[in-house]
Amino acid sequence: MINIITIIITVLFAPLAGAVITGVDRRITARFQSRIGPPVLQPIYDVLKLLGKERVAVNAMQIIYVIGSLVFAILSLLLFVLRSDYLILVFVLAFSTVSLIVGATSVRSPYSKIGAQREIIQILAYEPVIILMVVGMYLVTGSFNIGSIAEHEGCLFAQLPLVFVAFCYVLTIKLRKSPFDYSTSHHGHQELIKGLTTEFSGLQLALIEITHWYEAVLFIGMLSLFFAHPLWLGILIALGVYFCEIILDNVCARTTWQWMLRFTVVLGFSLAMTNIIWLYLKY
Amino acid sequence: MKLIQKAAGKSPWIIHYDCNSCNGCDIEILASLTPIYDAERFGVVNVGNPKHADILIVSGSVNYRSRRVLENIWREMPGPKVVIAVGACACTGGIFSDCYNIIGGVDKVLPVDIYVPGCAPKPEAILDAVVRATEKLVHKREELAARQAEHVAKLRAKDPKGGRNAEKQ
Ligand code: SF4
Numbered sequence: 430m431i432n433i434i435t436i437i438i439t440v441l442f443a444p445l446a447g448a449v450i451t452g453v454d455r456r457i458t459a460r461f462q463s464r465i466g467p468p469v470l471q472p473i474y475d476v477l478k479l480l481g482k483e484r485v486a487v488n489a490m491q492i493i494y495v496i497g498s499l500v501f502a503i504l505s506l507l508l509f510v511l512r513s514d515y516l517i518l519v520f521v522l523a524f525s526t527v528s529l530i531v532g533a534t535s536v537r538s539p540y541s542k543i544g545a546q547r548e549i550i551q552i553l554a555y556e557p558v559i560i561l562m563v564v565g566m567y568l569v570t571g572s573f574n575i576g577s578i579a580e581h582e583g584c585l586f587a588q589l590p591l592v593f594v595a596f597c598y599v600l601t602i603k604l605r606k607s608p609f610d611y612s613t614s615h616h617g618h619q620e621l622i623k624g625l626t627t628e629f630s631g632l633q634l635a636l637i638e639i640t641h642w643y644e645a646v647l648f649i650g651m652l653s654l655f656f657a658h659p660l661w662l663g664i665l666i667a668l669g670v671y672f673c674e675i676i677l678d679n680v681c682a683r684t685t686w687q688w689m690l691r692f693t694v695v696l697g698f699s700l701a702m703t704n705i706i707w708l709y710l711k712y
Numbered sequence: 713m714k715l716i717q718k719a720a721g722k723s724p725w726i727i728h729y730d731c732n733s734c735n736g737c738d739i740e741i742l743a744s745l746t747p748i749y750d751a752e753r754f755g756v757v758n759v760g761n762p763k764h765a766d767i768l769i770v771s772g773s774v775n776y777r778s779r780r781v782l783e784n785i786w787r788e789m790p791g792p793k794v795v796i797a798v799g800a801c802a803c804t805g806g807i808f809s810d811c812y813n814i815i816g817g818v819d820k821v822l823p824v825d826i827y828v829p830g831c832a833p834k835p836e837a838i839l840d841a842v843v844r845a846t847e848k849l850v851h852k853r854e855e856l857a858a859r860q861a862e863h864v865a866k867l868r869a870k871d872p873k874g875g876r877n878a879e880k881q
Binding site: 468474622629 | 715718722750755761763766853
């Protein structure tokens with residue numbers, strides 16, 4: 430019974446929270462550029478408007494992949510709040526991205542295809558680091574279960590500081606923020622138009638946007654797991670990290686994917702690996 | 713439904729196409745997106761992708777070359793959509809109207825909703841046009857909804873059992 434209530438609350442309120450986070454993000458970005466910026470609820474207006482647009486689809490399968498992406502994102506958030514297995518969560522989350530990639534490659538637009546290919550390279554870069562994070566948590570807590578990880582005595586961050594840094598770094602890629610916004614650009618008048626989302630319009634784009642909201646909430650949750658006692662502190666720190674991401678987004682220009690791949694392998698992977706080897710030697 | 717109706721005017725995403733302009737108008741259009749005028753206050757995003765855009769801002773007169781591209785962009789935009797002609801050239805052909813290669817203003821090719829006269833118009837005037845375009849967008853969204861409802865009703869009348877299919881079409 431409690432589970433069902435949790436599910437309903439999560440499915441209904443997580444997107445709202447995600448929308449507000451995105452709205453504040455846009456507002457803060459505007460302030461950095463000494464503008465006033467859009468209203469905080471602007472992302473919700475955007476999605477409502479997109480829902481009201483004419484339905485135009487390139488092919489019939491497109492919408493299925495978009496829905497798949499959304500469903501897997503919701504599922505991974507549910508796995509998180511229901512304190513299920515962390516490894517399964519990571520794989521379900523990967524499914525969500527893969528679904529979007531397949532959707533983007535199902536059309537013939539070169540922009541969409543390039544975006545999709547870059548997204549695949551991104552997955553290649555960040556997925557090992559996320560898995561190493563889960564492995565690190567397992568080494569500390571002795572469990573892959575999110576419930577046991579959250580209830581673990583003491584601060585996970587103290588044991589996994591380098592993994593945390595690597596995860597924050599990887600999050601920039603996952604959130605598609607600058608300098609790694611090259612699979613779908615925020616500013617659609619560059620080499621790649623809108624990349625991954627170029628060929629999605631109206632309802633489909635609205636669903637993709639909602640998927641982002643769920644993901645934003647999930648990432649806040651994943652970050653706060655490092656500081657689970659007390660939880661509010663974890664959430665505050667997670668929001669702080671998100672704020673740093675926004676700053677980074679504003680001060681960086683886009684890099685190339687080659688640079689990203691090299692840097693992630695060298696920095697992200699080795700940070701996480703160092704931490705895990707250290708843990709391994711300690712226990 | 714009401715909310716969707718309202719939101720139609722709250723997030724005007726624009727795409728800007730330079731038909732044959734001398735670049736004066738384009739600079740003013742981009743100026744209206746800079747921090748000084750901050751068009752994002754109204755939810756304006758310069759999306760650069762016709763499939764995401766609601767407002768097509770055209771600068772410059774239409775010539776035989778740019779006509780095809782202009783029409784193509786317009787066709788790729790899902791409705792409700794609004795066309796704004798910025799500058800004397802886009803309104804009537806302006807100073808170039810007598811050239812051998814010029815067809816004329818944008819309204820020779822597309823249904824223009826809002827004209828912004830001036831050579832080049834001030835960013836304030838362009839912003840004003842965008843804000844007026846949002847009202848038009850709400851209006852057009854209502855029309856679209858009505859048309860869709862009518863279409864569904866017609867299909868229902870033809871085939872009473874295929875209600876769900878009708879809605880999809
Ligand atoms: S209206 Fe004037 S500024 Fe604008 S494109 Fe024509 S000539 Fe240039």
